[in-house]
Amino acid sequence: MTSATPPMLVSILFFISLFIGSNSLSTTFYDNTCPNALTTIRTSIRQAVSRERRMAASLIRLHFHDCFVQGCDASVLLDENTTPASERNAIQNQNTARGFNVIDAAKAQVEQLCPGIVSCADILAVAARDASVAVGGPTWNVKLGRRDSTTANLDEAKRDLPLFTSTLREHIENFNKKGLNERDMVALSGSHTIGQAQCVTFRDRIYNGTNIDDNFARTRQRRCPNNQQDGNGNLAPLDLVTPNSFDNNYFKNLIQRKGLLQSDQILFSGGSTDNIVTEYSRDRAKFSDDFASAMVKMGDMKPLTGQNGIIRRVCSNLN
Template identity: 65%
Template sequence: MNSLNFTISPLWSITFVVLSILLLVHPSYGSSLTSSFYEKTCPNALKTIQQAIQKAVSNESRMAASLIRLHFHDCFVQGCDASILLDAQATSTSERNAFQNIGSLRGYEVVDSVKVEVEKLCPGIVSCADILAVTARDASVIAGGPSWTVMLGRRDSTTANRTLAESDLPLSTSTLDEQISIFSNKGLNTREMVALTGSHTLGQAQCSHYRERIYNGTQIDATFAQNLQKNCTRSGQNDSSNLAPFDLVTPNSFDNNYFKNLLVKKGLLPSDQILFSGGATDNIVVEYSKDASKFNTDFADAMVKMGNISPLTGSEGVIRKICSKNN
């Protein structure tokens, strides 16, 4: 057989070298999240996180909802970079003080304690942003919800942005169009928005967020409203922080009762009930109310997609030693 001779031009040689350098030094080239990111550098990290979350949720069942919400509120501001965890001493623009977060977002101390345990295993290796992503998955599973493969390799931001938090996070009074727009701006479609909002199958909300609905709302079951009024007065004196579960039926179980409640006008927040109010999401709510398996699958897929919103990877960001503070 005749041999084949290949000649590499000087121009191609130069191009190859330049591309190789870019892959090494530029974080947007070749950097991606992977499920095996800590397989060699911290192989017991995921097991350690899971054990810590199991203990935290066992101590307080409400914590499952809080940890899922933390991951959501992180990813919607600057991407999934653990900026939500930086406290006011770390930055004057702490996202914790945004009006969607202050006084209601919780679980910070759980994440801090998980970080301490992981640091003992492998100092400076596992990011706080990845811990948030893993804790959200573990919290779902512990509460009886779906599992998913968490993609890893995020790094931590050194900054937070309260202004962005207040503009990019949904409100309890957000209209359907506003919610669709907020999620769309993050690359999440309408079905994914409904699935992610279904995390309200767990957790509780403060009276201040549902008071207006139970006294002046039109799409609300009368008996449901009256029962809530017992713990949330019209005057609002000293009871604004009183809590009510999103799902009165199975408040600590991840299931599809949240959607069943919407069908009978028993959504706790205005932004919950708006998902079933004659609009574009009605059919999705009906589907999930009938098919828990479909809801679980869509929720897991949406969580994976949400976890991939603008992560810092490669040489971007840092690995914070303490999640609430900069190094």
């Protein structure tokens, strides 16, 4: 026997390594093909958030809603003019999903640098990270190399995207199905430390909820009348105290029974996630670390890589 590897086996191993490498995500994916892509995206996102602080929450949510349907493939960006299965028409997205124009603007700038190289799915993933940083939230290394889908899935969006009426069990089961555990779920829910919600999503809670602070409910009723026909689109900050800063005040609110949405307050309602909420309320650094880790984990959901998918020139359309 010889310790030398046969030439044929060397060739096979070489091609296997190329195949594996071409289908994995990497933080350095565009270093050679579009080295200024990340800087360009960051500048574009910072400008958008500077114009409207709420946009940070919208971009993080948009990335989340993308990954939960078919994986992180930019399917949520396809509009109804492109496909009748547009995920924008799911009740969880309709009239609430925002930031499409911001992603389009970032994509247009990147296309000027290196046409047909950087995917919309990657731009959305980077935008979520840059939006977090822009409002004082954590940063993380975004793995890149995703490609864009050629389809959307309205049925899956309706089925798998969380609802503001979801129970704790439904939440846990939904996240588990996506490979995310309870700690991931609570950490990702902490993104509600920024952003706003429409009256229609919290009306029942502030008028009929039992696990809610009375003064908090009365305060929120001022902008959300108990009339199913009035004020549905009126906005209220998810965190009344520091609505534009990415901090851990969201968890302190939950302990005080001041979660705006039912799907928030269920995280601290005598269930299995109470201890995680308490931990994050006391330790902002731990929350930030876990949020960043959960975002990386979520970004690994079923990416299209290698020869799968396409690179869209315009994120809302197919090439």
